[in-house]
Amino acid sequence: MKTRSKIEDEYWGALERLKIGKTKVVDTKSTRFRITKDAVGREAGRGKGYVRYERYPLLCEAIADAEVARKKNGPVTPSSNAKIEQQKALKQKAISDYNQLKQAYDMLMTEYLNVVRRNFELETGLAEVKNVKIIRMPSVR
Incomplete structure (x- = not known):
């Protein structure tokens, strides 16, 4: 042996x-x-x-x-029709995800613009008061 x-x-x-x-x-x-x-x-x-x-x-x-x-x-390789269907499903999922993100972005932008508008209204209201001095901080980027 x-x-x-x-x-x-x-x-x-x-x-x-x-x-x-x-x-x-x-x-x-x-x-x-x-x-x-x-x-x-x-x-x-x-x-x-x-x-x-x-x-x-x-x-x-x-x-x-x-x-x-x-x-x-080994894994069975899908047929060409199955690959096409899989790609279509992936595309539809990507479109759906994109639309959801776009809606969320639009909502956030609406909220942001409301905050900016409210901030402007408060600043102009304070500027009309005689004893208040507005000091603006420079934006550092």
């Missing part, structure tokens, strides 16, 4: 991390992600080309099996 080397154990560990999606180096969330010998090598901290069938035949077979399983269990 042949025992595995430390490096081969690192490759097997990298393969397991790729399978479960908890990687340290390789981005498994990318749309271009595939479980390959190079991906296993990079995840194990080595460069491309270190994992070869001549060196690690069992590992290479396990990598191929893992890629087949990933393709079977």
Whole structure:
């Protein structure tokens, strides 16, 4: 019985991390992600080309099996009509959010202008009183 080397154990560990999606180096969330010998090598901290069938035949077979399983269990890509419908729904949601924000902005501007008008009325009322001196603070920006 042949025992595995430390490096081969690192490759097997990298393969397991790729399978479960908890990687340290390789981005498994990318749309271009595939479980390959190079991906296993990079995840194990080595460069491309270190994992070869001549060196690690069992590992290479396990990598191929893992890629087949990933393709079977992977997310189903939606059809073009489903993508269009999804984009339409996103657009409608964005329009709705925009309209809500616009209404809230309009309400705030109305309140702000009322405060400015009230402030002006109070200042002019104070200016008409003889004993009050209005001191304006310079606006610092």
